[in-house]
Amino acid sequence: MxxxxxxxxxxxxxxxxxxxxxxxxxxxxxxxxxxxxxxxxxxxxxxxxxxxxxxxxxxxLRMRLAGFPVKKKLDDFDFKFQPSIDRAAIKEIASLKFIHNAENVVFLGPPGVGKTHLAIALGIEAARAGFRVNFVNASILIERLARAEKEKKLEDKIRGLSKFQLLIIDEMGYLPFD
Ligand SMILES: Nc1ncnc2c1ncn2[C@@H]1O[C@H](COP(=O)(O)OP(=O)(O)OP(=O)(O)O)[C@@H](O)[C@H]1O
Ligand SMILES: [Mg+2]
Structure with missing residues (x-):
């Protein structure tokens, strides 16, 4: 050559x-x-x-855009330690069909039982599968939306959030909001 x-x-x-x-x-x-x-x-x-x-x-890039506060793996979740969680139900969620079907998944429970762990682990599975994911705390999300509304940019903000195929809102229910 x-x-x-x-x-x-x-x-x-x-x-x-x-x-x-x-x-x-x-x-x-x-x-x-x-x-x-x-x-x-x-x-x-x-x-x-x-x-x-x-x-x-x-x-x-998807992992950076997702903004996970820490990395958690589904394999590290101890189902024996948390017997009230149905392993089959989590497996079903991990198939990510709910994203294709545009359904919501809600984790309810007292503090420290692994809600955030599971949400992050499933979010990482979704990012690996190619979905655009974003993780946000409810209070931060509400604050951003309220600020956007004040600045008459709410529609833009919502359009931005809609670009994610999976939006994980953590710590719902800890603060009251309208
Ligand atoms: N079954 C479990 N197996 C392995 N680690 C667990 C399990 N449950 C909780 N943990 C760990 O305990 C810590 C607390 O769990 P996590 O933050 O997910 O709880 P939470 O339900 O989101 O609590 P909070 O309501 O206070 O936000 C985390 O480090 C998490 O990885
Ligand atoms: Mg939590």
């Missing part, structure tokens, strides 16, 4: 935003030549790496 072609190839990879492919190409082509890989094998490997890193970046 001439240096002009080489430059052009890297330039085009950047134009197409194929940043992983751009960064691993040179090294991998050397390895592939030694291992006598076929053109199909080389393309398959490079494109798979690009796809995986794109998915990882996209999940990373």
């Amino acid at each position: 001439s240096s002009l072609e080489y430059e052009q190839l890297h330039h085009n990879l950047k134009r197409l935003d194929l940043i992983t492919l751009d960064s691993i190409l040179d090294n991998y082509l050397e390895i592939a030549a030694k291992d006598e890989k076929s053109a199909i094998e080389i393309l398959d490997y490079l494109i798979e790496q690009e796809a995986q890193s794109k998915e990882a970046r996209s999940l990373d």
